[in-house]
Amino acid sequence: MPHRAFFAFIMPSLLAMLLFIALPIVSVAVQSLYVEHERVVTEVETCAPFAGCTTETRVDAEATEKLRDAEPLGRFNGFGTYLDRNHLATAEMNAILTDNAGFADVASRIYNLPFYRALAFTLTYTFVVTPLAMLLGFCIALGVNAIPPFYKGPVIFFSLLPMIVTPLVGALIIYWMSSPQGILGATLQSLLNDSTLSLKSSAVLTWVTLLVYGVWHNAPFSFVVFYAGLQTVPHDTLESAMIDGANRWERIRFVVIPHLMPLATFVALVQLMDNFRVFEPIVGFSAEANATSLSWSIFNDLRGQVDQLFGSAAATSMLTIVGVVILLSPVLVRTWREFNRR
């Protein structure tokens, strides 16, 4: 295809991506260097007879508004936002590292810094949910592959539901069921004989609930991909293995798993990307007291109706983007090498 035709065809799509994905990233980068104007404060001197003169400071709402209109970005702050307590918190980290009482102390103090707290949960979620969901999906695929064909359709139908459902809605459904008044929460209470047990009451329980939800939500994707992969396992190779003396497990290990490996890489990549932006479950489970994620912190900064913290949200966004790039880099480097070899 000649260049001109190519660009004519791809233009609408490319333009949309540049305008609404590339440009916003630039916009975020710029915003992260600015911070909201402080309120304009005027000193007013009121002199009353007898009492003498007093000076008062007052917020000049009108001037503040005017300033905000004139410079909507706020004032330039350089990398100040990145380093403040709500983000990388360099000063606090320094203090913690120079003066602490052992590892547990360091960990708990770092965990109290909002950014690291969000990062901790985001990473845990990404790297716990992804492998577990893939494992569960693989097991389901093996199981479903062995049931009579007649039941496969309905089983696949139900298996798709947790994935296809709106994340926020799915989270709400599980949240309601696991609340102390819901069927799961109540059953747990009576099983463990602890009427105060609530999944929200402790950080650990909240994390566990969110992770379980994540596995539930993500497993179907792995399942479907692996199931389709199982249908294309070369029959001859499998039978060769049978005759060569491989038992059931060895056949899975030496024939099926190698065949599914490229699919597994693909699933892992997609799931890592998706799980790294975990966000809706935290809203759905109202879990922000015990677990926050990077995406949720950005959302939280932007949500304030009166003063949205654009600078702070932008800084977190930039840090998140760096995280995504680090996450993707092995794939990008590998693809790049393969591409150059060709």
Added chain:
Amino acid sequence: MIVNKRRRPLPLTVLSTTFVLLWVLMAAFPFIWTVWGSFKVEQDFFSRDSWWFAIEGSRTIAQTGSAFTGDGYYGAWVLRDFFSSVVNTVIVTLSVVVVSLTFGTLGGYALARSGYRYTFWLLMLALVFRAMPHITLVSGYLLPFFEMNIWGHLPTAIIVLVAINQPFTLWMLHSFFLSIPKDLDESAMVDGCSRFQAFRLVVIPVMWPGVITTGLFSFLLAYNDFAVTAMLLSQPNQTMVPKIASFLGTIQQEGNVMFAVAAVVSATAPLFVLVMFFQRQIVSGLTAGAVKG
């Protein structure tokens, strides 16, 4: 895969069947339970004493005279104006699907047919864009959109969703187009079509399965989105998902959780129907080497 079903040892069969049953229960039960419970009153569905009430519906009978009640739905749809957000959702999702597919088929076709190196880089760029958390992009939009006075309107959300959707749509359609032999459009061009005519008259007609599958995933992305619609739409323009989210805050104080339950069930029902009719396409789409919606 396993050739001899009959020789499969019994314990293994029992184990794997139990496992599959357990999974199906795990996958389906929350939905069945919530759909069932949405026709009860709050004291039944969120019973402090026993979940058995939710099954019997004893308080529902006491309060409304029948074991099932549509109060939750009435509250959500009529009292809380869930209806208008449904209309908004229909507008947004349909527009996103149509525009995404138009842009995507054009771009995907170009990527599949051009032999130049830059197609590879474009696909890699799309992959990186695909990985961007949506909320980070949203934080880039807000301020410019406020300044340009386009914040809050449906078209803004639509075009943003289309753009966010493009990387994935491109990848998926690109791989579908690759599976259509080049000879097809080349012979059409020899027969006298322009490139675009060949695309429209010859390639697209045989691409329908791929286009439908991709359309389904565009639909799911737009329908399930929360980050973009919650932040970019004004209160009256809200779609279902942000509407449900905004329900939560207010309802909990007023004790009308059942409104939210009914809204949640209403928002999930179309997805059930979708999976029921398009199960095959969804499965093929997920495995087309494409990306999850």
Added chain:
Amino acid sequence: MAEIRLKNVSKRWHNFVGVDNFDLDIADREFLVLLGPSGCGKTTTMRMIAGLDDISEGEIWLGDRMVNNLEPKDRDISMVFQSYGLYPNMTVYENIRFPLRVRKVPKELHHEKVMQAARMVELVDFLERRPAALSGGQRQRVALGRAIVRQPAAFLMDEPLSNLDAKLRVSTRAQIKNLQHTLKVTTIYVTHDQIEAMTLADRVVVMNKGVIQQVGTPTDIYDNPANTFVASFIGSPAMNLVSGDIENGTFRGPGITIGGLQINVKGPVTLGFRAEDASLVFEGGELGAEIYSMELLGEATMASFRMGDQLVSIKSGKEYRAEIGDVVHAAIPASICHLFDARTGVRIARTPGN
């Protein structure tokens, strides 16, 4: 090392019969070839012996074990698949080693055995490659190497040469024959190529539609076909078959009369003779007709005649020349003729003294 016995083995899918009442004893160290047209149940028979398909009826014995209910891996056999069935993720070396590995053969023996097998199939230079980087013939040899790396009770080979070009096929055929001779392992070999069958086999089993048609040595099958199916399947060109009537030892068909045949047979029969056994003559003979077509085969010339609705071919020396439409005669002595029942197609035995 073992003999294989199939006792009235049948395979059915619902009401379709894939293999019907297959009954055969295969001697130890025998090279047995299953031959038949596509879809006749050769692969199915082999897969039942291997344990890859269940048996609907009958018994299979390997040596003194009844193996009907044994898993493939417990039957102690090796198999070469038509499309090789190699492990794409493993190197050639690992592919050949695999049976030793999963059968828990002591590790220290592996290398020696693998190398020995690799030498036999001439793969020593390719051990580090993966199957994807090999040619068809090399892949074929990997599959062979994997089969011979241990000493199984039997080799099963399902059309192992069908993906090779003509030249490679000849050399690999020789290699297989030689390997079997060296290793002295009972071998069952499936093919639909009769030359392969003839050159390799100790005994050939001809099958059609799931039923055994004839079991015998290659010469036996060629010289004394048990019925019209075998007669028309074996040989190139196939045996000429002419239908007609016989009375008092004289056969009469359309344009053909042969005397001196069995006198105890009477009524409609099918007469068969091979193109190379008959000869063209200028005068007399049992057949006289116009030439329908002439084919120059190189080492011979073949003339065809239309007799009723059948085509009869007769070979002659390579210098023989005649034009289409010429009337020629052919000598078809009674000694080269075979008689088959017109209805069942079964051979009518020559009674002694005839």
